[in-house]
Every structure is written in structure tokens, then in C-alpha cells.
Amino acid sequence: MTEPLTDRIADGIHRIPLALPLDDLKVINAYAFESSAGLVLVDPGWATVETERTLTAALKELGYPPHDVTKIIATHAHWDHYTQAVRLRNEYGSIVYLGAGERHSLDAFATLTGPYPRQADLLREAGAPELAQYIDTMPYQAHEVGLPLDAPDVWMHDGDVFDLGDRTLTVHEMPGHTRGHMVISDEAAGVMITGDHILPRITPSIGFEREPEALPLGSFLSSLRATLELPDAQMLPAHGRVTGSVHDRARELLSHHDARLAEICDLAEDGRSPHEIAQALPWTRYERRLEDLNPVHRMVAILEVAAHLDYDRSTKSGRAATPSRS
Ligand SMILES: [Zn+2]
Numbered sequence: 437m438t439e440p441l442t443d444r445i446a447d448g449i450h451r452i453p454l455a456l457p458l459d460d461l462k463v464i465n466a467y468a469f470e471s472s473a474g475l476v477l478v479d480p481g482w483a484t485v486e487t488e489r490t491l492t493a494a495l496k497e498l499g500y501p502p503h504d505v506t507k508i509i510a511t512h513a514h515w516d517h518y519t520q521a522v523r524l525r526n527e528y529g530s531i532v533y534l535g536a537g538e539r540h541s542l543d544a545f546a547t548l549t550g551p552y553p554r555q556a557d558l559l560r561e562a563g564a565p566e567l568a569q570y571i572d573t574m575p576y577q578a579h580e581v582g583l584p585l586d587a588p589d590v591w592m593h594d595g596d597v598f599d600l601g602d603r604t605l606t607v608h609e610m611p612g613h614t615r616g617h618m619v620i621s622d623e624a625a626g627v628m629i630t631g632d633h634i635l636p637r638i639t640p641s642i643g644f645e646r647e648p649e650a651l652p653l654g655s656f657l658s659s660l661r662a663t664l665e666l667p668d669a670q671m672l673p674a675h676g677r678v679t680g681s682v683h684d685r686a687r688e689l690l691s692h693h694d695a696r697l698a699e700i701c702d703l704a705e706d707g708r709s710p711h712e713i714a715q716a717l718p719w720t721r722y723e724r725r726l727e728d729l730n731p732v733h734r735m736v737a738i739l740e741v742a743a744h745l746d747y748d749r750s751t752k753s754g755r756a757a758t759p760s761r762s
Pocket of ligand 1: 514613
């Protein structure tokens with residue numbers, strides 16, 4: 437199905453679908469908010485020539501030249517959300533905002549080498565030395581080279597408010613998918629941009645970053661519960677269709693992880709490694725076998741099992757039973 441250039445969500449709120457240079461994830465949804473303080477863009481895509489062309493055409497359809505974008509908010513530092521934000525800032529002078537918790541992973545581009553610098557060790561600990569070896573020596577792909585990953589102009593914190601005159605956006609820190617992931621609420625309009633924290637069909641990957649935290653699943657589950665404490669809203673996800681309620685999907689993801697945790701802990705009882713447990717489980721909504729996934733997805737699957745076991749151990753030992761959030 438061909439996507440439109442822009443898709444009106446509500447008064448002055450538009451979805452802008454942008455193609456991604458990836459095999460598995462084809463599109464990211466950028467969002468544009470019109471306001472009396474100018475146009476605000478959220479998650480404007482992967483820095484490619486095609487993104488720039490499509491985004492410029494979409495903004496034109498909405499009646500704005502690119503230099504009218506005053507602020508650009510990235511929900512997190514993943515390349516499909518952040519890199520075009522930096523490129524636009526460098527060309528047009530918009531102000532770029534990113535969660536303060538993303539600083540570790542952004543800094544790690546300068547200090548660590550390779551696409552997955554910490555993951556090989558984690559895979560070895562999880563009983564997958566061959567995959568670890570592969571990931572350790574994996575080169576960057578062509579579309580991953582030369583991306584702008586400079587620091588944002590402003591590091592955002594939980595509860596930050598954008599007063600845009602006739603519109604107010606509030607930022608809520610929801611760590612888990614990455615350490616500093618933010619969701620953005622427009623309460624008056626009844627919408628929440630959920631980034632990759634809550635997606636309509638995919639179960640978001642957790643701790644998928646250059647400098648992952650020790651217990652990403654604990655943070656993710658806490659963040660899902662924290663989402664339920666915010667007013668319910670229409671979910672504006674980074675990938676997939678704009679469909680139902682944020683709360684409904686947060687509850688689904690909580691029960692998915694409850695079931696997954698029970699299943700993984702059962703399989704762990706006879707001393708299997710996270711790798712062996714991952715081999716015994718179905719993956720993706722198509723119920724694929726681990727061996728049939730590509731190496732990066734295999735890595736994500738095995739580390740997800742390891743994250744569940746780490747979380748289970750932490751709750752049993754009483755450490756971070758309810759991981760703290762401020
Ligand atoms: Zn992401």
C-alpha cells in the first residue's frame with residue numbers, strides 16, 4: 437500500500453511516513469505539530485537523501501519550508517529517529533532535543549568501535565560464542581556509515597514542558613527500549629507519541645543500544661506501568677499504524693512479558709543457557725525459530741532471554757524488585 441506524503445491525525449497534528457534503508461523495518465512515522473510558536477517535528481527519520489526529499493515535500497504539502505521547523509524532538513538516539521534531526525539542525529538551525537539518558541550511548545560512538553560494541557561479551561555470557569564472534573567482527577553496512585550523531589542542542593528530562601502558545605507538549609522519560617527514551621504527550625489533543633516504547637504490533641526490543649544498562653527489562657516494565665499512570669491517549673507510534681489506546685497496548689505488553697518471563701524461567705530450571713532457551717522459543721509474530729532469524733535479530737532474541745533471567749534474579753534477590761524511577 438502506498439503511503440500518503442502526510443496523514444492528518446488531528447487539528448494541526450500530522451503523521452509523515454518516511455522510508456527506512458532497512459530490510460525489516462520499512463517506515464518510520466515522523467510527526468509534525470503546528471503551533472503559534474512554529475512547527476515542531478518529532479523523529480524525522482534516518483539521514484538519507486530520500487528522507488530529506490520526502491520530508492521537504494511533506495512539509496511543503498503542509499505549507500512550510502524546512503527552515504520553518506523551530507524545534508525537533510527525538511524520542512531516542514536510534515538512527516531512524518535521530519540522525520535526520522541532526523542533519524536538519526545543521527542545515528536550517530532548528531533546535532534538537534534528546535533525552536538526557538541517551539548521552540551514554542551517543543558518547544559511546546566516540547569511545548567504542550563497531551556497530552555492537554558491548555553485545556559480543558553479553559552473547560558470550562549467554563552461551564552463544566559463535567554468534568558473539570560474528571557480531572564482534574561485523575562491519576558497518578553502507579547505509580550506517582557517515583551518519584550525523586552530534587550531541588543535541590538540549591538534553592531533555594522527565595517532565596519537561598514545551599509551551600508552544602496554543603499547544604503544550606510534555607515529555608515523559610520511559611527507559612527500557614533505550615536508557616533515555618522519551619514519550620511526548622499533547623494532553624489537550626488526547627495523543628501520545630510513543631516512539632519505540634510502545635508499538636502496535638511489534639514487541640519493542642529492550643536495551644538495544646551501544647551502552648545498555650544492567651537491567652533494561654526492569655526499566656521497561658516500570659515504564660509500561662508508569663505509562664498507565666498517565667492519562668490514556670491515542671497512540672502515535674514510530675512504526676505501524678495509528679490505531680488504539682496507549683493504555684490497552686501497555687497492558688498487552690505487560691501481560692506478554694509476564695507470560696514470557698514464566699516461560700523462560702520454566703526453561704531455565706534445568707540449567708539451560710539463555711542461548712539454549714532462545715532456541716526453544718518461537719520468535720516474532722510469525723513464530724520463527726531462532727536459527728531462521730538473521731544474526732542481529734538472533735542477538736536481540738538471545739539478549740532478551742538473558743534480560744528476562746537477569747530481571748528474575750534481581751526480583752528474587754530483592755535488588756530492584758521495583759526498579760526506581762523518579
Ligand atoms: Zn528504537
